Amino acid sequence: MSIPKALTVAGSDSGGGAGIQADIKTFQELGVFGMSAITAITVQNTLGVQGVYPLPAAAAAEQMDAVGTDLGVDAVKTGMLFSADIIEAVAGRIADFGWRNVVVDPVMVAKGGARLLQQDAVDALKNKLLPLAAVVTPNIPEAEVLAGMAIRSMEERCEAAYRIAAYGPAMVVIKGGHDESSDKAVDLTFDGESFSTLEGSRIDTRHTHGTGCTFSAAIAAELAKGNPVNEAVRTAREFIQAAIENSLGIGGGSGPTNHWAFRSQKEGAAR
Numbered sequence: 001m002s003i004p005k006a007l008t009v010a011g012s013d014s015g016g017g018a019g020i021q022a023d024i025k026t027f028q029e030l031g032v033f034g035m036s037a038i039t040a041i042t043v044q045n046t047l048g049v050q051g052v053y054p055l056p057a058a059a060a061a062e063q064m065d066a067v068g069t070d071l072g073v074d075a076v077k078t079g080m081l082f083s084a085d086i087i088e089a090v091a092g093r094i095a096d097f098g099w100r101n102v103v104v105d106p107v108m109v110a111k112g113g114a115r116l117l118q119q120d121a122v123d124a125l126k127n128k129l130l131p132l133a134a135v136v137t138p139n140i141p142e143a144e145v146l147a148g149m150a151i152r153s154m155e156e157r158c159e160a161a162y163r164i165a166a167y168g169p170a171m172v173v174i175k176g177g178h179d180e181s182s183d184k185a186v187d188l189t190f191d192g193e194s195f196s197t198l199e200g201s202r203i204d205t206r207h208t209h210g211t212g213c214t215f216s217a218a219i220a221a222e223l224a225k226g227n228p229v230n231e232a233v234r235t236a237r238e239f240i241q242a243a244i245e246n247s248l249g250i251g252g253g254s255g256p257t258n259h260w261a262f263r264s265q266k267e268g269a270a271r
C-alpha cells in the first residue's frame, strides 16, 4: 500500500492552533503522513504573537532536501515564509524536485496584526512561488495585496481572482472569512475558466485562529491522496466548517479550531 505523504513549509505556532502544528494535525486527521520544513519559530498563544524568530533560508531548503530525497512528497503546502530569501529557496526546491501538488497559503499578517511576511517579500511570492502553485488560498486582505486592488464586493473578488490567476496558479481560492456582511462564509474559486463558490453557515465565534492554515493543509492532504483539485477544496471546506463549529474554547483569546471534529462527525455518521 502506498502511504500518502504531505510536506508543510511554514512557521511554528507554539500555541498549536496555526502554522506547522495545525497543518500536521490536519494531515493526520485526513489519513496523510505529515512532514515539515520549519521557516520560523513564533512565540504565540491565543492572545497573539509575542515573538518571531526566522530561520536562515538554507534551513528551510535543507529540510526540504532531507524529506524530498528520502521519504518523497505527494503534496506540499506553504504557509508563513517570512522573507524573500526564504521564498526564493523554497520555490527553488519545489521546482528542482518537480513537485506538482503545491498549495500556497500566502500568509502575510496574523489575526492579531503581527507581520508574518516582510513587506518586500510580496514580489517574490507573486513571481517565484505563485507560478508553481496548483492552488493559492488568499483571504480577502491578502488577495487585495496580491491583486493590487480593493475588494468590496463579489464582483471585485472575481476581478482579483482573475488578476491573481495571471501569476500562474491553476486554481485561486479567495476565502470569505473576513467578509462579515453575510450570514454565510463564502469562498470563491477560479480555475482560469470559471468561477464557483463554496458556502458554509457563518459561525459566530472568536475561535478562528489558524482557519486558513487548516483549510490549505486539508486541500494539500486531499491532493496527496490523489483526489482532483475541485474535490480537495470541497472536502477542505467541510473540514474547516466542522473544525470551527466544534471549537474547543481553550485559551484566553482567539482560540484554535477543533482538528478532530471532521473525523468524529464521519465516524458518528458511519455508526
Ligand SMILES: Nc1ncnc2c1ncn2[C@@H]1O[C@H](COP(=O)(O)OP(=O)(O)OP(=O)(O)O)[C@@H](O)[C@H]1O
Binding pocket: 018, 110, 111, 138, 139, 140, 175, 176, 177, 178, 185, 186, 187, 200, 201, 202, 203, 204, 205, 208, 209, 210, 211, 212, 213, 214, 215, 237, 240, 241, 244
Ligand atoms: N466564522 C466562520 N464561520 C464559518 N466559516 C468560516 C468562518 N471564518 C472563516 N471561515 C472559513 O474558514 C476558512 C479560512 O478563511 P479565512 O478567511 O478565515 O482565512 P484566513 O484569514 O487566512 O485564516 P487565518 O489567518 O486564521 O489562518 C474559509 O473556508 C472560510 O470560509
Ligand SMILES: Cc1ncc(COP(=O)(O)O)c(N)n1
Binding pocket: 010, 011, 012, 013, 018, 019, 020, 042, 044, 079, 080, 107, 109, 110, 111, 112, 116, 208, 209, 210, 211, 212, 213
Ligand atoms: C506560524 C503561523 N502561521 C500562520 C498564522 C496565521 O494564522 P492567524 O491569522 O489565525 O493568526 C499564524 N498566526 N502563525
